[in-house]
Amino acid sequence: MSTLLEVKNLKKYFKTPGGMLHAVDDVSFSINRGETLGVVGESGCGKSTLGRTVIHLLPKTSGQIIFDGEDISDVDDHKLKELRRDMQMIFQDPFSSLNPRMSISQIISEPLKIYHVCKNSKELDSRVTALMETVGLALRFRDAYPHELDGGRRQRVGIARALALDPKFIVCDEPVSALDVSIQAQILNLMQDLQKERGLTFIFITHDLSVVKHISDNISVMYLGNMVEKSPKKELFDNPLHPYTKALLSAIPQASIHRKKERILLEGEITSPINPKPGCRFAARCIYAQDRCREAAPPLEEMAPGHFCACYRAKELAQG
Amino acid sequence: MNNTVSFKEYILKTGTASVQEYSAENDNYVRKSQLREIWGRFCKNKIALLGLICLLLLVAMALFADVIAPEGYDNQDLYNKFALPSAEHWFGTDNVGRDIFDRVVHGSRISLTVGMISVSIAAVVGILLGSIAGYYGGRTDNIIMRILDVFMSVPGILLSLSIAAALGPGLFNLMIAVGIGSVPGYARIVRASILSVKEQEYIEAAHCIGCSNARIIFRHVLPNCLAPIIVQATLGVASAILVASSMSFLGLGLEPPIPEWGAMLSVGRPYIRDYWHLVAFPGIAIMITVFSLNVFGDGLRDALDPRLKQ
Ligand SMILES: Nc1ncnc2c1ncn2[C@@H]1O[C@H](COP(=O)(O)OP(=O)(O)O)[C@@H](O)[C@H]1O
Ligand code: SF4
Ligand SMILES: [Mg+2]
Numbered sequence: 001m002s003t004l005l006e007v008k009n010l011k012k013y014f015k016t017p018g019g020m021l022h023a024v025d026d027v028s029f030s031i032n033r034g035e036t037l038g039v040v041g042e043s044g045c046g047k048s049t050l051g052r053t054v055i056h057l058l059p060k061t062s063g064q065i066i067f068d069g070e071d072i073s074d075v076d077d078h079k080l081k082e083l084r085r086d087m088q089m090i091f092q093d094p095f096s097s098l099n100p101r102m103s104i105s106q107i108i109s110e111p112l113k114i115y116h117v118c119k120n121s122k123e124l125d126s127r128v129t130a131l132m133e134t135v136g137l138a139l140r141f142r143d144a145y146p147h148e149l150d151g152g153r154r155q156r157v158g159i160a161r162a163l164a165l166d167p168k169f170i171v172c173d174e175p176v177s178a179l180d181v182s183i184q185a186q187i188l189n190l191m192q193d194l195q196k197e198r199g200l201t202f203i204f205i206t207h208d209l210s211v212v213k214h215i216s217d218n219i220s221v222m223y224l225g226n227m228v229e230k231s232p233k234k235e236l237f238d239n240p241l242h243p244y245t246k247a248l249l250s251a252i253p254q255a256s257i258h259r260k261k262e263r264i265l266l267e268g269e270i271t272s273p274i275n276p277k278p279g280c281r282f283a284a285r286c287i288y289a290q291d292r293c294r295e296a297a298p299p300l301e302e303m304a305p306g307h308f309c310a311c312y313r314a315k316e317l318a319q320g
Numbered sequence: 321m322n323n324t325v326s327f328k329e330y331i332l333k334t335g336t337a338s339v340q341e342y343s344a345e346n347d348n349y350v351r352k353s354q355l356r357e358i359w360g361r362f363c364k365n366k367i368a369l370l371g372l373i374c375l376l377l378l379v380a381m382a383l384f385a386d387v388i389a390p391e392g393y394d395n396q397d398l399y400n401k402f403a404l405p406s407a408e409h410w411f412g413t414d415n416v417g418r419d420i421f422d423r424v425v426h427g428s429r430i431s432l433t434v435g436m437i438s439v440s441i442a443a444v445v446g447i448l449l450g451s452i453a454g455y456y457g458g459r460t461d462n463i464i465m466r467i468l469d470v471f472m473s474v475p476g477i478l479l480s481l482s483i484a485a486a487l488g489p490g491l492f493n494l495m496i497a498v499g500i501g502s503v504p505g506y507a508r509i510v511r512a513s514i515l516s517v518k519e520q521e522y523i524e525a526a527h528c529i530g531c532s533n534a535r536i537i538f539r540h541v542l543p544n545c546l547a548p549i550i551v552q553a554t555l556g557v558a559s560a561i562l563v564a565s566s567m568s569f570l571g572l573g574l575e576p577p578i579p580e581w582g583a584m585l586s587v588g589r590p591y592i593r594d595y596w597h598l599v600a601f602p603g604i605a606i607m608i609t610v611f612s613l614n615v616f617g618d619g620l621r622d623a624l625d626p627r628l629k630q
Contacts, residue, residue, distance in 0.1 A: 057527060084530040097521035101543040111529035161529065 004169060004201045005054070006030040010063030012046075012053045019275040023049040025225035027063075028300075031218075033168075036195065036202040038216030038233070040209055040248065042270060046225040047205045048092070051171040054203070055087040056080055068168065085115060088162040092174040094154035098146040104157055105142045108132065111164040131160040136190060152183035159190065169201045176211060188214055209252055213237060221245045224273050224281040227300060231307040241309040241318055243286050280311070288313050361623040368619020374612035382428040389422035393579040402595045412597040414587060420597065423579035424605050430580045431609060434495055434564045435557040441499030442560075443553050446506020451537055453507065454514030465511070468504040476501045480563055484572045494573045498560050509552050513545035520544075547624035554617035558610040565606055581606050 012024040023046040031037045039047050052058045054065060056075065064073045072083060091097035098107055109128050111117075118124040132139055135156040146154055155175060162170055172191065176184040192215060194200060206212055212219055213233065220230040221242065229242040240246045247264040268285045271277075279294040280286070286293065293312055300310040303318070311317075363369060381388060397417035405412045411420035453464040471479065480501035487493035517523065518541065526540045565582025567573035569589075574580040576587065581602040588598025 052524075055528070057524060081530050084528065089525070089528050091521045091525060093521055097525050099522040099526075099540050099544070102539075110526075110531075114530045114535070158525070161525065165529070 002033055003030050004033045004068060006064075006066040007054060008064040008066075010050070010053060010065065011061040012049050012058060013061045016274060018272075021274045022225045022276055023273060024053060025276075027222075027225075027227045029220055029227065029230060031201055031203065033201055034195070034199045035217040036204050036215055038212030038219040039203060039205045039222060040212055040219060041207065041222035043207055044270065044273075045222045046273070047207075047222055048173050050222070051089070051173050051203055051205055055089060055169075055171055056083065057089065085165045086168045088165065088167040088170045090155075090158050090162050090170060090172045090175045093178055094151050094158055095146075095178070097158050098154055100146055103143050103145055104132075104137070104149075107146075107157055108160045108164060111161060115165060117165070127164075131164055134163065134194070135160045151179050152187060155179065155187055156190070159187075159194070163194070163198075166198075167200070169203075171203045171205070173205045174207070175204075177206060177208060184211070191215065209248055221248065224271065224276065226281050226297070226310065228282065228311070229309045230300065231304075231309075235304065235307050239304070239307070239318075241303055241307065241314040242282075242311050243288055243313075243317070244282050282311075288317060358623045362619055365619040365622060367615045368622075371612040371615035371619065374608060375616055378428055378432065378609055378612070381425055382432050385426045385429055389419075389425040391419065391422055393423045393426040394418065394577045395422075402591070402598075404595075405597055411601040412595075414584075414598050415591060418577075420584075420601050423584060424581070424601050427579040427581045427584065427602065427605065428609075430491070430574065430578060431561050431564070431606070432557075434491070434498065434580075435561040435613075438495040438498035438560045438564070439502070439553050439556045441496065442502040442556065443506050443549065445499075446503045447510050447542070447549065449503070450507035450510025451514060451542065454511035455518065455533070455537055455541065461511070464507070468507050472504045477563055477566060481567060481570070481572055484567055489573065489575050491574060491578075494564055494567065497567070498563050501563065502556055502560065505556070506549070506552060509548050510545060513548050514541055517541050517544045547621070550624065551617050551621040554613055554620055558613035558617070561606065561613075562610055 007030070008028050010024055010027045011022075014021040014023055025046075027050060029037065039050065041047055049058065053060045056072075060073070064071065066072070067083070068086070072079075075083060102110075105128050108131055109124055112124055112127055118127055128142070129139060132142070137153060137156050137160065141149065141153065146157070149157070155178075158175075175191070176187050179187060188211070191202070195202060202215075204212060204215055216233050218231065219233050219236045220227050221236075221244065222228065223244050229236065229240070229245045231241075236245065237249065240249050243264075247266050250264045264287075266285050267287075271281065271284050277294070279296060280289070280298050283289040283293045290313070298310045298312045300308045303309050303314055362372075395418060397413065399417065400409075400413055401415055401417045403409050403413040403417070409419050409421065411424060414420055414423070449464050449468070453461040474482075480497045483500055484493060484497040487497060523536060523540055526536050531540070564573055565580065565585070568580045568582035569586045571586065574583050576583060584602040585599050588595070588602070591598055
């Protein structure tokens with residue numbers, strides 16, 4: 001299992017009228033080839049910004065990105081265009097991620113045209129047909145426009161566009177959260193099949209733990225720009241360590257009447273990511289917070305093999 | 321916690337409708353072209369349809385002016401000045417005995433040409449400036465928009481008048497003067513719609529698949545800003561015709577004997593108390609043209625953007 005992507009101390013700050021907004025603050029992780037890293041967290045915690053910064057859709061503030069053994073932290077336009085072939089993105093909103101003035105075949109063929117992948121229009125045609133079949137889109141939609149399709153089909157178009165250049169790595173930014181639950185299942189299954197067939201590597205962003213449970217190998221939990229917990233999927237669900245992760249897990253409704261489970265309610269507003277105070281970002285809402293939590297940020301430490309957590313009290317809480 | 325399964329997870333796990341099943345040809349999907357939809361919505365607005373018919377007639381009149389009025393527009397008949405409308409001279413004759421009907425017919429060529437070309441000049445320059453300002457934002461945006469603000473602080477007609485005065489009379493200069501006066505309007509509209517289109521995810525998707533900036537502007541941004549530009553241009557032709565006529569009326573546009581409608585008003589003005597027909601017919605011609613363009617433009621706006629109507 002070789003590492004495809006390694007991100008070290010990535011930071012992305014936005015300048016806002018109120019000060020520096022720390023959207024992604026010192027995040028590190030790595031992903032193996034063919035695996036999926038699920039990124040979970042409330043909306044506004046910087047998940048999309050993280051995904052976009054990694055694939056150079058947003059310029060980073062600082063940090064290092066190593067892709068396929070190569071340092072791509074700083075790239076020029078030429079190198080970036082080359083990189084785009086290998087790194088793609090599937091977007092959250094299937095209604096705004098497709099150009100309403102382009103037909104489905106135009107949308108899917110655009111990346112092929114830009115990179116001159118096909119020698120003639122016949123070859124282009126057959127590539128588009130093959131892509132539409134791969135994602136399960138009926139060919140009669142070739143000349144349709146996005147507004148004529150339902151959400152699930154549009155998302156399939158978005159997936160076909162991302163696959164067109166045969167990338168190695170895809171950032172999936174909440175690709176199913178705008179869809180009905182029954183359609184979510186179809187799209188998730190499609191993505192898993194594609195991953196198996198093509199050996200794709202995913203970052204799968206979502207605010208919904210039940211979705212990542214379905215698709216990820218590893219899960220990292222974000223809170224206000226920080227990665228607070230990172231672990232293999234099973235370990236995280238069986239043995240969550242960070243108070244925030246516990247609260248998230250307790251919010252999943254359970255289909256069992258025998259087990260009473262305490263729901264941990266998160267009190268208070270999410271604090272502002274603009275010029276954040278020192279200390280643990282979660283302290284304002286954490287029922288276990290102590291004085292030291294407000295003084296310096298807890299480091300992300302390995303608590304069990306492969307299981308990292310950034311909380312001063314995680315060990316003691318796990319035992320007690 | 322791990323041996324229970326949430327309801328949603330259950331659906332996610334078992335909802336394994338296969339890919340092929342999903343795309344089965346079992347729904348009745350009817351392909352309808354976008355143009356046909358737009359046309360259907362347009363036809364619901366009867367006044368706009370009337371405007372379109374008037375416009376088509378006007379264009380036909382301009383194209384076939386030589387057939388409709390084969391005598392041309394400059395035949396003086398000094399024995400027959402100020403003749404009232406009659407079977408021979410439908411609209412009467414003017415102060416040097418020229419047939420007013422012939423002149424109005426030939427004048428449609430001038431007015432439509434001036435309207436369309438000055439609007440094209442304004443639209444091309446305005447779209448270019450507005451796209452650059454909206455797409456690149458920041459300082460570029462600031463510089464362009466502040467310069468245009470200066471232009472906009474001068475009333476449009478005054479601006480056109482000063483430019484015309486500087487350039488001198490003549491058809492081409494008139495078109496430039498009228499065109500430059502309305503550049504800021506286009507630039508603003510284009511900039512505003514680009515700012516809203518730029519936020520859409522499909523622009524980000526375009527970056528992601530390696531589109532160049534030029535490709536993004538011309539393939540993704542501008543086509544989605546087209547509706548407001550088309551509407552502004554249609555309404556712009558009307559106001560350009562009005563401005564051109566006003567300038568000719570004031571003596572800064574076209575000079576006699578060119579049958580520009582505004583210039584004809586100017587010629588007839590001294591005789592307005594005794595001979596109404598010298599100003600009435602060119603006046604009505606301007607009115608009908610401007611009215612049809614305006615109602616057509618309004619109808620087009622509603623047809624292109626159905627959300628506006630609701
Ligand atoms: N272009 C931007 N300019 C300024 N702030 C931004 C921008 N994009 C995102 N943000 C801010 O960064 C934070 C993280 O946003 P985002 O990554 O979209 O969160 P998520 O995807 O987890 O919902 C939010 O507080 C958001 O307001
Ligand atoms: S470090 Fe302190 S405040 Fe932060 S999560 Fe742990 S206990 Fe709560
Ligand atoms: Mg997001």
